[in-house]
Amino acid sequence: MNWIFDILYYAGLFLILLGSVFLFLGALGIYRMPDLYNRLQAGTKASTLGAMSTILGVGLVHPQWFVKLFIIVLFIAFSNPLSSHALARASHRSGVKPFLKEGGEDAYAEEVAAEKARETEKSTL
Amino acid sequence: MTAIVINIALFFIGLGLFLGLMRFVKGPTAADRAVATDTLSVIGIAGLVLLAYVFGRYIYVDLALVYAVLGFIGIIVIARFIERAL
Amino acid sequence: MNTSRKPSVSRYLYTFLIIWLLWYGFTTSLQPAEWITGAVVAALISFVTVRYFECCDPILFAPKHIVWFVAYFFVFLLALVKANFDVARRVLSPQLPINPGVVKFKTRLKNRFARMVLANSITLTPGTLTVDVVDDTYYIHWIDVKTTEPDAVYREVAWPFERILLKIYGE
Numbered sequence: 001m002n003w004i005f006d007i008l009y010y011a012g013l014f015l016i017l018l019g020s021v022f023l024f025l026g027a028l029g030i031y032r033m034p035d036l037y038n039r040l041q042a043g044t045k046a047s048t049l050g051a052m053s054t055i056l057g058v059g060l061v062h063p064q065w066f067v068k069l070f071i072i073v074l075f076i077a078f079s080n081p082l083s084s085h086a087l088a089r090a091s092h093r094s095g096v097k098p099f100l101k102e103g104g105e106d107a108y109a110e111e112v113a114a115e116k117a118r119e120t121e122k123s124t125l
Numbered sequence: 126m127t128a129i130v131i132n133i134a135l136f137f138i139g140l141g142l143f144l145g146l147m148r149f150v151k152g153p154t155a156a157d158r159a160v161a162t163d164t165l166s167v168i169g170i171a172g173l174v175l176l177a178y179v180f181g182r183y184i185y186v187d188l189a190l191v192y193a194v195l196g197f198i199g200i201i202v203i204a205r206f207i208e209r210a211l
Numbered sequence: 212m213n214t215s216r217k218p219s220v221s222r223y224l225y226t227f228l229i230i231w232l233l234w235y236g237f238t239t240s241l242q243p244a245e246w247i248t249g250a251v252v253a254a255l256i257s258f259v260t261v262r263y264f265e266c267c268d269p270i271l272f273a274p275k276h277i278v279w280f281v282a283y284f285f286v287f288l289l290a291l292v293k294a295n296f297d298v299a300r301r302v303l304s305p306q307l308p309i310n311p312g313v314v315k316f317k318t319r320l321k322n323r324f325a326r327m328v329l330a331n332s333i334t335l336t337p338g339t340l341t342v343d344v345v346d347d348t349y350y351i352h353w354i355d356v357k358t359t360e361p362d363a364v365y366r367e368v369a370w371p372f373e374r375i376l377l378k379i380y381g382e
Contacts, residue, residue, distance in 0.1 A: 013126075020133070020138050024138070024140050025299050025303070026141065026164060027142070029302040030145055030148045031145075031148050033307070033309075034309075036154070037340065037342075038354060041338070041352065042298050043163065044340070045295055047167040048167070048335060049291055050168075051171040054171040058174050058175060058177070061127075061178060065177075068186055068187075068190065068237075068239050071236045072170070072189060072190050072193055075193055075197075079193070080163075080167060084163065084340065085340075085342070086205075088341075089208070091207060094156065094207050101310050105359045106312065106313045111343075
């Protein structure tokens with residue numbers, strides 16, 4: 001039976017290494033990308049998988065902690081996209097324009113403008 | 126073998142923390158700094174769990190869980206603040 | 212979704228049980244003091260949040276749904292790994308190959324929890340980020356815009372996940 005734990009152990013080490021590389025790539029994306037939304041893209045995806053993989057790897061290397069580490073992984077998988085969505089929405093509404101190349105479209109700007117128009121209409125009535 | 130892998134992983138995580146911190150210092154708007162904080166907190170959680178294994182202390186795992194919850198709530202509050210106030 | 216109607220007693224009990232189990236996951240301790248504290252906290256939380264608790268209806272755990280849950284898990288995991296290699300490719304190449312833009316599409320899902328799962332999944336798949344959800348319209352920041360036609364965006368971005376979510380949660 002011991003060989004199963006050996007395989008899990010080495011799989012855990014591999015996951016730790018992979019996760020830390022992705023965490024680094026996420027931070028590099030945060031540093032290099034030209035505007036806030038692209039930074040969120042790179043940061044959220046890479047840091048979510050990086051953190052999940054690192055934490056699961058520790059869970060495989062040290063199986064006594066697996067349950068709690070698994071709960072942390074689940075929490076990160078749910079909370080990280082939510083917080084990035086909240087940040088993207090808030091910064092778009094506060095007026096941070098997305099970086100667009102020629103002919104790029106920003107469909108959300110129309111929605112925000114329409115909502116503002118509805119609100120002013122309501123307040124003038 | 127184990128020590129080498131863990132050291133390489135800690136090196137990458139430290140480099141990631143440094144790059145996030147650079148963006149935090151540079152970031153032109155408050156929203157950029159909030160994005161950097163978000164990523165930094167997630168990298169920090171992974172680093173805490175890894176350090177818990179290195180030092181063999183279970184309490185660091187609890188710390189990572191609490192930090193995950195508080196970091197999430199903090200980012201949501203900052204996002205609401207940016208949406209209304211700037 | 213009507214949230215103003217009064218929830219039934221079994222609904223309270225079900226919410227209470229799930230939150231209590233979650234408490235056990237957080238503490239991972241079998242001492243009676245932990246269980247009693249957990250029961251009190253779970254009772255308080257379930258009393259407040261039972262109206263918004265629509266993620267885990269017992270009917271969702273019917274055997275025919277389990278297959279779809281597993282399928283969703285693997286589709287999602289594959290997309291997540293692909294997304295990360297995509298990010299790595301974009302970040303590491305010197306000239307940053309991006310062509311960003313914000314596009315929109317309409318969903319067919321009705322359940323609010325399913326909509327949240329779809330939004331989170333879209334955020335974690337290659338090159339897309341959910342900026343906002345207004346009623347049934349999703350606004351997506353796409354790092355490499357291929358099309359701005361809502362139907363084409365829907366097929367390209369949402370269909371692999373929504374196909375399975377429609378099977379589980381219904382239209």
